[in-house]
Amino acid sequence: MPGRFITFEGGEGAGKSTQVRRLGERLAALGLEVVTTREPGGSPGAEIVRHLLLSGAAKPLGPLAEAALFAAARADHLDVTIRPALNRGAWVISDRFADSTRVYQGAVGDVDPKLIATLEAITVGPTRPDLTIILDVPAEQGLGRAVARSGASADRFESEGLSFHRHLREAFLELAEREPERCVLVDGRQDADAVTEAVWQAVRARLPLDDIKQGTPV
Template identity: 60%
Template sequence: MTGCFITFEGGEGAGKSTQIERLRRRLEALSQSVVVTREPGGSPDAERIRAFILEGRAKALGPFAEALLFAAARIDHIDNVIVPALRRGTHVLCDRFADSTRAYQGALGNLDGALIDSLERITLKGVKPDLTFILDLPAEVGLGRAGRRRGEGEGADRFEGEDLSFHQALRQAYLAIARAFPERCVVIHADRPAEEVEDIIWNALSERLPRLTQHAARPLDVA
């Protein structure tokens, strides 16, 4: 039996890392094997691409070039981390995945939807999340959290540094993804205490776990 692939999406400061760690602890308490990873990154080569992107060095190349860089990192991440873990029966909890490209470079970079679809087919090779939690909160709240997390004197990364209107549009892009894929996406209102968000996520996962287990038991269609 393969593991379940669960992704967390949302704007800056939504609390994805916090909730992934809390879910990891809960699953491991039930003797479940879990791998925590992130995008861009997650594998050595993908982490190098992550640094290049988040330092803003790819911004001048435009959204299509950024999407290609994300795709290159994702291919390495899938091949070397995600698929091997799933085949071992390990659950994968990932901080961002393909929905981030669809939101950031697709909706906000104005890349054609058909282009994003084609890029996903080439990149994902049939690997898709069993469940996606979209952590939703007002953009100004998330940016405030992100700023406090960085601390004084530390600059914002490539995406955190965009203006408020960008992040407000990003929020709407994620909500549109949730509406387009309701069978996979669960919107979690993240503007509340972390413990409460954790419980809501756990309850949602518990309701869907039988379906996810049945789905994940099918062989992976990966070359």
């Protein structure tokens, strides 16, 4: 069976990291090779760019420069981590991918969508997700979770105001509506176990698991 590429998207505090880990464990229990990763980051070079972006050091340069840095990090992530894993038949699960650039720097940062699309075409090419899970939570709830988690160490995007996060949510909802063949919207307001089950049902419905021996789910 060929590798599959699943991405998780959503605003700050939506629970992506938890669900990436849980889905990875559940797929691994079926005997699959699973690679869990994240953006920005996921490879040594991209992790360096992650620090630059999330520390806020690049913020004075504006959303266009941030979009270019995300694209550079993504190119390394794809070359070093994602494509080699997919080529050997692994399932790759990423906490964020190109949709975050579309939303954060495009829809919210007002970078020209044509430029965002050009950067995506250059860096991503044909390596696009088979399935994107968008975890949806109200901006107030997600921001509250993020602040509780990070405290005084809130990163570049977590530290933005409520209106920013509301705009993010709207943009992710629009993405889910615009690309229903790839994106599945999951209510992230539920408890973590309920979200995990909704994610699993989406994966079972969208991707071919029937030929895999169905072991005991974790």
